[in-house]
Amino acid sequence: MVIASALGAWSGNLERAGKLFAGVSAEELQKQVAPGKNRLIYLWGHLAAVNDRMVELLGLGERTHPEFDAVFLSSPDGAAEMPPPEELQGWWTEVNKKLSDGFATLSPGGWLQKHNAVSEEDFAQNPLRNRLAVLLSRTNHLSYHLGQIVLAS
């Protein structure tokens, strides 16, 4: 029941973000959310990269574009060239399908198992470091950037 709520919040946010990005032109994707702040295209790639990492973090398969971490996670906007919007759209669709397919395989107990960035020892000490905590945290992260995206779209 709790997991259904958490998944509902995640997919609602994800759908909203996806529609916002898909609904703007390549030119509009160059808009900054506020003067001097990230462009929409960067935030799209940033969210796709975070989702790509989630696939591995939650043990749901292989990542799609780990090479984009350097562009969208470890570099600020403006430091690297952006891939074309079509490539971002394809990545976004593919990685989110991997996530939703993977989520469908997890039992309630599976959500309470450790995620892949915590050791068995650390997890024994802090069982809150589970898959569900990752989902909640990434849902919040998505909301955080959604609040910014709507300012420019």
Added chain:
Amino acid sequence: MVIASALGAWSGNLERAGKLFAGVSAEELQKQVAPGKNRLIYLWGHLAAVNDRMVELLGLGERTHPEFDAVFLSSPDGAAEMPPPEELQGWWTEVNKKLSDGFATLSPGGWLQKHNAVSEEDFAQNPLRNRLAVLLSRTNHLSYHLGQIVLAS
């Protein structure tokens, strides 16, 4: 365990927002998060009003300033006069203490009981309309506006 994760996310966000608002001057509170968008002071009141409603929605006590709904929930920024920052700070502190005191009284089962804006009949049909779902949704709402607040602070 799940509830502890959800409460951790809520209180982490709340603390971050509180620090951001308390850390800016009365003048800076007049800044818009992006050109033509909400001012920080409006968002502070907006988040306080949402939290104030949560007290009642979750059955944790009486509201503090229901009269501010007209200013921060049903009116956009610019439509009504803002209370002074000291009053917002007092309200914010008071209402968030009511929430945290109330949360401490809820058992895990209590989190899965219906919230006060759903009828017994509707809850029987959709048991996801529980207190925990409110907490998750309000945590996301807080993240959404946090993403905006940081643009101006």
